[in-house]
Amino acid sequence: xxxILREIGMIARALDSISNIEFKEHDLTKGQYLYxxxxxxxxxxxxxxxxxxxxxxxxxxxxxxxKLDMNGFIEKKGDQHxxxxxxxxxxxxxxxxxxxxxxxxxxxxxVALDGFSEEEAERALQLLQKVRMNIEKNWDYVKKGxxxxx
Amino acid sequence: xxxILREIGMIARALDSISNIEFKEHDLTKGQYLYxxxxxxxxxxxxxxxxxxxxxxxxxxxxxxxKLDMNGFIEKKGDQHxxxxxxxxxxxxxxxxxxxxxxxxxxxxxVALDGFSEEEAERALQLLQKVRMNIEKNWDYVKKGxxxxx
DNA sequence: CGTTTTTTATTGCAAATGCAACAAAATTAC
DNA sequence: GTAATTTTGTTGCATTTGCAATAAAAAACG
Numbered sequence: 001x002x003x004i005l006r007e008i009g010m011i012a013r014a015l016d017s018i019s020n021i022e023f024k025e026h027d028l029t030k031g032q033y034l035y036x037x038x039x040x041x042x043x044x045x046x047x048x049x050x051x052x053x054x055x056x057x058x059x060x061x062x063x064x065x066x067k068l069d070m071n072g073f074i075e076k077k078g079d080q081h082x083x084x085x086x087x088x089x090x091x092x093x094x095x096x097x098x099x100x101x102x103x104x105x106x107x108x109x110x111v112a113l114d115g116f117s118e119e120e121a122e123r124a125l126q127l128l129q130k131v132r133m134n135i136e137k138n139w140d141y142v143k144k145g146x147x148x149x150x
Numbered sequence: 151x152x153x154i155l156r157e158i159g160m161i162a163r164a165l166d167s168i169s170n171i172e173f174k175e176h177d178l179t180k181g182q183y184l185y186x187x188x189x190x191x192x193x194x195x196x197x198x199x200x201x202x203x204x205x206x207x208x209x210x211x212x213x214x215x216x217k218l219d220m221n222g223f224i225e226k227k228g229d230q231h232x233x234x235x236x237x238x239x240x241x242x243x244x245x246x247x248x249x250x251x252x253x254x255x256x257x258x259x260x261v262a263l264d265g266f267s268e269e270e271a272e273r274a275l276q277l278l279q280k281v282r283m284n285i286e287k288n289w290d291y292v293k294k295g296x297x298x299x300x
Numbered sequence: 301c302g303t304t305t306t307t308t309a310t311t312g313c314a315a316a317t318g319c320a321a322c323a324a325a326a327t328t329a330c
Numbered sequence: 331g332t333a334a335t336t337t338t339g340t341t342g343c344a345t346t347t348g349c350a351a352t353a354a355a356a357a358a359c360g
Contacts (some may be wrong), residue, residue: 002259002263003275004274004275005255005258007275007281008161008165009162009165009204009281010203010204010205010286011158011162011278011285012158012159012162012163013204013205013284014205015155015158015159015163015289016159017207018288020296022328029315029316030316030347030348031316031317035229037232044241046339047338048338052161053160053192054360056162056318057167057318057320057342058338059339059341060316060317062339062341063316063341064317066340069286081350082325082338083324083326084337084338085300085325095313100343104356108155108285109151109155110151110286111156111284112284113152115280115284116277116280119234122152123273123277124154124278124281125157127266127270127274127277128161130266131157131262132157132160133163134264134265135164135165138164138168139168143171143172147158150254150257178346179346180317181320181346196306196308197308197309206348207347208308209309209348210347210348211310214346217308231357233356234309234354235308235355236308236309251318
């Protein structure tokens, strides 16, 4: 059995750890960069979709977003046609941090793909996207309280 | 820029979330399965190496291992020639849970690689191992307090 | 040898995380 | 239309996480 999952876990923890240390400089605490980039790239997104996109619990996302709001990185706006949802938008301050996040992420990507040919990098991305799509079905399923069978 | 890192992050969080839910059945709390499998596969490993292997902070590993010990999954043994280190070994109970962890992980791997040919799966593993090796250098570097330049 | 540095392990905070439970708006079903 | 279900969001609580600081054994260095 090709154990790609352990590799993925190691890579993800290492990268997250690095990012968290590096973004402290921009007053972002643990995990916040994850939410902020996505809100910048999807202005008007709602919490539910954001959590789904990041693959994190709704309640965790709720608190992370609340903190981003309190610290002035984003703002929550009510919707005219739907009183329940709160749309999320980056503030000036949030947008000003965005380039730093991208630059850091790009650098990590470069490091990760060091020694890869253009074809290999492309191939790696395709394979990972496929893995992600395979796994997200299970995530939805299990998160909704269902039990996998194996 | 091929953003493989976001894909990896999503996959890792989704899988970790699934595993944590599924291992509750075996009285393992969040994250513990990570430590237990590795101790089973590397009996006598010390905390420091374990943390490095998993890519997690030393102090986090320390507490996770303490809990595994308190709950009877593993035990810490002093070394005869080195009074500082504590070698970690699975107990009977720990070993009895091991097959379940492997079975779950295997299943997740199967799901992840659904639709992959044998060659593709092999290729994916190779690429990920390479990425992991590229990234772990940076992780060591940053964890030791150094600053990446980019 | 003695001293300096590195390795290994732990604890004290402060913060993030996530399940349970709840609430209210929106949507679907009848 | 109303009732049942789903969607969206939040808090309470218990746990995990990780940076700082500490300590002590071991290893390196002179």
